[in-house]
Amino acid sequence: MTTTALYLQQIINGLSLGAMYALLALGFTLVYGILELINFAHFSVFMVSSFIGMWALELLGLSGQGVILTGFALAGALIFAFAVTMLLAGLLGVAVERIALRPMRAVRGTAAMITTIGVSYILFNAILLTVGADSKNFPNPMPNVRWDVFGATLRLREVLIWSVAVVLMIGLQLFVNRTRLGKAMRATAQDAEAARMMGIDVDRVIITAFFLGSALAGAAALIFGLYYNYTSFIIGYSAGLRAFTAAVLGGIGSVTGAMVGGIIIGLIEALGGQVFAVRWTDVIIFSILVLVLVFAPTGLFGRPSATRS
Amino acid sequence: MTDPGVTEPEGAGPRSGMMGDTFAFLRHGSPVAWIAPHLRSRVGIAMVTIGALLFPVIIRNDADIDSAANALAFAALALGLNIVVGFAGLLDLGYAAFFAIGAYTYGAFASFQIEPAWSGFWQPFQWLGLVAHTGDVVHFTVSFWLMLPISAAVAAFFGVAFGAPTLRLKGDYLAIVTLGFGEIVPIVARNVPSVTNGAMGLNGVAAPQLFGWSFGIDATPYYYVGVGLVALLILTSTRLKSSRIGRAWMAIREDEIAAAAMGIDRVKFKLLAFAIGAAFAGATGTYFVAKLQTATPEMFMFPVSVMILVMIVFGGIGSIWGVVLGALILQILQSWFLEDLSQWLHALGRLIHVEWLRQVELSQSIEMIFGIILVTMMLYRRQGLIPATRPVQALTLAEQTALVEPAAAPSAERLRVFGDSSFSGPGPLLEIKDLTVRFGGLVALRSVALTVPAHSVVAVIGPNGSGKSTLFNAVTGLVTPDSGTVRFAGRPIERLPPHTVLDRGMARTFQNIRLFPNLTVLENVMVGMHTRLRTGAVGALMRLPGMLREEEEARARCREILGLFGNRLLPRVDHVVASLSYANRRRCEIARAIASGPKLLLLDEPTAGMNPAETIELAGQIKSLKDHGLAIVLIEHKLDVVVSLADNVVVLDHGEKIAEGTPDVVRRDEEVIRAYLGRSAAVA
Numbered sequence: 001m002t003t004t005a006l007y008l009q010q011i012i013n014g015l016s017l018g019a020m021y022a023l024l025a026l027g028f029t030l031v032y033g034i035l036e037l038i039n040f041a042h043f044s045v046f047m048v049s050s051f052i053g054m055w056a057l058e059l060l061g062l063s064g065q066g067v068i069l070t071g072f073a074l075a076g077a078l079i080f081a082f083a084v085t086m087l088l089a090g091l092l093g094v095a096v097e098r099i100a101l102r103p104m105r106a107v108r109g110t111a112a113m114i115t116t117i118g119v120s121y122i123l124f125n126a127i128l129l130t131v132g133a134d135s136k137n138f139p140n141p142m143p144n145v146r147w148d149v150f151g152a153t154l155r156l157r158e159v160l161i162w163s164v165a166v167v168l169m170i171g172l173q174l175f176v177n178r179t180r181l182g183k184a185m186r187a188t189a190q191d192a193e194a195a196r197m198m199g200i201d202v203d204r205v206i207i208t209a210f211f212l213g214s215a216l217a218g219a220a221a222l223i224f225g226l227y228y229n230y231t232s233f234i235i236g237y238s239a240g241l242r243a244f245t246a247a248v249l250g251g252i253g254s255v256t257g258a259m260v261g262g263i264i265i266g267l268i269e270a271l272g273g274q275v276f277a278v279r280w281t282d283v284i285i286f287s288i289l290v291l292v293l294v295f296a297p298t299g300l301f302g303r304p305s306a307t308r309s
Numbered sequence: 310m311t312d313p314g315v316t317e318p319e320g321a322g323p324r325s326g327m328m329g330d331t332f333a334f335l336r337h338g339s340p341v342a343w344i345a346p347h348l349r350s351r352v353g354i355a356m357v358t359i360g361a362l363l364f365p366v367i368i369r370n371d372a373d374i375d376s377a378a379n380a381l382a383f384a385a386l387a388l389g390l391n392i393v394v395g396f397a398g399l400l401d402l403g404y405a406a407f408f409a410i411g412a413y414t415y416g417a418f419a420s421f422q423i424e425p426a427w428s429g430f431w432q433p434f435q436w437l438g439l440v441a442h443t444g445d446v447v448h449f450t451v452s453f454w455l456m457l458p459i460s461a462a463v464a465a466f467f468g469v470a471f472g473a474p475t476l477r478l479k480g481d482y483l484a485i486v487t488l489g490f491g492e493i494v495p496i497v498a499r500n501v502p503s504v505t506n507g508a509m510g511l512n513g514v515a516a517p518q519l520f521g522w523s524f525g526i527d528a529t530p531y532y533y534v535g536v537g538l539v540a541l542l543i544l545t546s547t548r549l550k551s552s553r554i555g556r557a558w559m560a561i562r563e564d565e566i567a568a569a570a571m572g573i574d575r576v577k578f579k580l581l582a583f584a585i586g587a588a589f590a591g592a593t594g595t596y597f598v599a600k601l602q603t604a605t606p607e608m609f610m611f612p613v614s615v616m617i618l619v620m621i622v623f624g625g626i627g628s629i630w631g632v633v634l635g636a637l638i639l640q641i642l643q644s645w646f647l648e649d650l651s652q653w654l655h656a657l658g659r660l661i662h663v664e665w666l667r668q669v670e671l672s673q674s675i676e677m678i679f680g681i682i683l684v685t686m687m688l689y690r691r692q693g694l695i696p697a698t699r700p701v702q703a704l705t706l707a708e709q710t711a712l713v714e715p716a717a718a719p720s721a722e723r724l725r726v727f728g729d730s731s732f733s734g735p736g737p738l739l740e741i742k743d744l745t746v747r748f749g750g751l752v753a754l755r756s757v758a759l760t761v762p763a764h765s766v767v768a769v770i771g772p773n774g775s776g777k778s779t780l781f782n783a784v785t786g787l788v789t790p791d792s793g794t795v796r797f798a799g800r801p802i803e804r805l806p807p808h809t810v811l812d813r814g815m816a817r818t819f820q821n822i823r824l825f826p827n828l829t830v831l832e833n834v835m836v837g838m839h840t841r842l843r844t845g846a847v848g849a850l851m852r853l854p855g856m857l858r859e860e861e862e863a864r865a866r867c868r869e870i871l872g873l874f875g876n877r878l879l880p881r882v883d884h885v886v887a888s889l890s891y892a893n894r895r896r897c898e899i900a901r902a903i904a905s906g907p908k909l910l911l912l913d914e915p916t917a918g919m920n921p922a923e924t925i926e927l928a929g930q931i932k933s934l935k936d937h938g939l940a941i942v943l944i945e946h947k948l949d950v951v952v953s954l955a956d957n958v959v960v961l962d963h964g965e966k967i968a969e970g971t972p973d974v975v976r977r978d979e980e981v982i983r984a985y986l987g988r989s990a991a992v993a
Binding site for chain 1: 402482485493677679688
């Protein structure tokens with residue numbers, strides 16, 4: 001591989017990672033936009049969803065890389081898997097909100113955030129204790145179709161991942177900007193109290209935000225499994241923190257920001273590993289997190305809110 | 310302290326000792342009823358101390374003593390995190406980073422990891438016993454006892470260096486930044502094996518020595534060092550908490566803006582909390598590494614930071630004995646109880662032939678338990694096992710209605726003792742010229758001018774949204790004006806931060822009352838005295854006689870100021886202000902402002918929400934302040950109050966001054982009537 005091809009390959013990888021981080025970042029941003037809550041439970045919802053996706057595919061008789069599907073069978077299997085995963089992930093997110101976070105809503109300060117850490121721990125260990133610590137082979141029914149792009153390899157799975165991410169993000173934009181509930185969400189994000197007085201059911205808006213955010217985390221989790229061909233109880237933490245960095249970089253609370261931030265973080269992870277050593281990638285990403293928060297807390301597209309007078 | 314059912318008499322002395330509330334939870338039980346109330350906390354501490362000292366003698370099992378020594382290390386960490394999270398209210402999710410810094414600082418200077426080539430440069434250090442000459446290389450042999458304070462200092466340095474740019478972030482963002490920092494430190498430790506030996510871990514870290522005797526691998530000496538460390542940190546925490554420093558931290562935790570407006574330099578005190586918290590972790594890191602004789606990056610990752618957080622949440626955030634108890638319970642749960650419990654379950658499984666029970670390993674589920682504890686405590690018992698604030702008995706009806714003659718307002722001399730509230734320079738006390746404040750496109754104040762002569766009362770009136778509170782915010786430094794000048798006592802103040810403005814002698818209250826809700830009345834008022842007191846961290850730790858005297862006098866003075874409101878606040882000095890009535894909160898906030906010994910008092914709607922009788926009472930009290938020489942600027946909607954108090958009235962509308970003059974003149978001004986009642990009323 002030439003150097004150019006190598007970088008091109010990393011850009012392709014970075015876009016796939018970026019698509020995943022963007023979907024995951026949207027969950028942070030939707031909830032933060034409305035509740036000003038950093039939701040650590042999102043990390044674990046993502047991780048649990050990857051197992052849901054795995055079980056959904058296994059339900060279809062797919063396991064490991066043994067069975068390859070094509071055409072309508074492939075499309076049907078993927079649509080089924082995404083639908084089931086996103087639905088169950090969304091319900092899991094709603095359950096977390098109802099059980100652990102709603103009672104905390106009136107409590108000021110960081111108590112609710114601490115609660116989400118606890119929820120994250122519980123989900124994390126529920127998987128660890130039931131499924132086990134070893135990583136699981138993730139079913140991948142996609143045929144090994146590949147194209148040569150200026151020396152780099154583009155695989156069918158990458159094209160599929162990008163398509164799914166683009167469709168979901170367009171769908172979310174349409175939902176937020178064109179529907180009645182979307183308008184209610186935007187109003188609540190601006191001023192929950194005023195929205196409540198205008199007759200908006202804020203509880204419903206919050207549940208919607210959790211459902212959508214978690215469903216997108218479910219999609220991201222399935223993408224993770226299809227991309228890396230494995231899942232494990234530990235995947236939530238590093239992917240979650242990267243996605244959170246993406247949300248911060250894009251400007252937390254901003255839907256567009258989460259998408260752009262996700263792509264940038266994906267590219268930084270892929271290219272950073274190429275330019276520096278892979279072992280420094282985490283330091284680069286966490287440094288971005290710290291530096292953006294300290295010096296440009298509104299991120300690329302955010303509203304000013306990170307510092308207090 | 311008081312017996313249950315008996316309320317502390319008005320004017321009772323200061324709390325008996327700083328440990329007063331420590332064992333409050335015991336007081337309700339009868340087993341301690343035979344101990345004199347003021348001795349209970351001391352007896353409790355003595356019993357805990359004796360128990361801790363005798364523990365190894367009684368247990369005699371090295372593994373158990375070792376677990377206890379580890380638990381003490383986590384108790385020390387919990388105490389450090391409690392300073393940052395519990396006292397100052399700064400959520401730190403990367404606290405283990407400072408633990409790592411302390412650990413590697415000792416590890417690097419007391420192991421075989423770093424071995425530079427020998428040269429003459431090292432000779433003096435060899436004479437001092439800091440290095441040894443082995444072969445051709447230098448071997449660091451710095452004493453554990455020397456490294457304890459050095460590691461604490463190094464960690465504190467990192468705390469300040471990291472905190473300086475980040476501490477202005479608000480709570481949740483700060484938490485994320487600390488999490489990022491907490492991740493970076495162990496990754497760097499793993500990636501620079503030349504200093505840390507990377508993932509393999511340091512090897513051959515020297516055991517501490519005492520008078521030539523090495524601790525070796527026997528757990529007991531480490532245990533006693535741990536007890537000493539925890540005792541020292543408990544003492545430090547207790548003394549800081551009940552001092553001027555601790556009050557400043559808690560004020561920042563409760564309401565950062567009000568803390569700044571009451572003269573607390575937020576940056577300085579947050580950094581101090583971060584530095585002291587980091588120092589605790591640094592010293593503990595040294596202790597822990599000396600005990601384990603190795604250090605690997607995994608010992609300091611995110612789960613460790615979370616574990617320490619769980620410990621303080623479990624024990625009671627902000628409660629010193631609570632966090633120690635929380636840490637000990639969770640550590641002991643991990644090292645003893647879960648093992649035993651698993652064995653019992655295995656036995657039970659064999660007995661009743663349940664395969665699952667025979668396999669279960671509860672020690673693997675410790676993080677699950679942490680998660681459940683975190684969520685359960687947050688949902689059902691946020692104050693933890695031992696709450697930081699004790700409940701106070703409500704006043705009886707008789708006490709509530711008892712008439713105490715309003716004490717004569719503190720004499721001007723007394724108010725003046727701390728600051729020099731007198732001002733006799735040329736020109737007015739406060740002179741605002743051409744003051745403009747914009748919020749985006751909205752002009753909140755446009756070229757406003759205002760003059761307050763010494764010893765006078767100026768009322769600022771105007772419809773809602775006319776810029777009255779913005780005027781206060783701009784003058785006191787909470788909002789930076791876009792243009793214009795503000796001169797106070799002859800000096801410009803328009804670019805000064807709020808705490809400096811207060812220090813110059815201008816104190817304020819807020820329209821929507823910004824007290825520190827979980828502090829007592831007395832503590833709130835004492836925060837107002839912050840800039841007039843001098844005790845620093847060292848003074849608070851040493852309990853120097855000067856510091857004790859200063860506290861004593863400050864407390865007496867606060868009671869005197871509270872006496873201004875008769876029996877309204879004095880019987881409630883030890884109640885948290887969150888439990889006060891609305892009117893009493895207003896009074897408390899005014900008392901807090903007076904406590905700062907101001908030359909000028911800015912009162913933002915002091916009588917809002919008060920009934921007519923209370924309004925008249927308060928107006929009289931404000932009048933007595935004026936009679937004692939205080940200048941006052943008053944925002945007020947009740948015009949009878951304005952007329953009875955003000956020498957001069959300024960009327961704002963849409964951010965502009967539309968009228969000024971004596972109350973009578975302003976009342977007849979056509980422009981004013983139009984602003985208040987509309988055009989038709991003015992024409993009629």
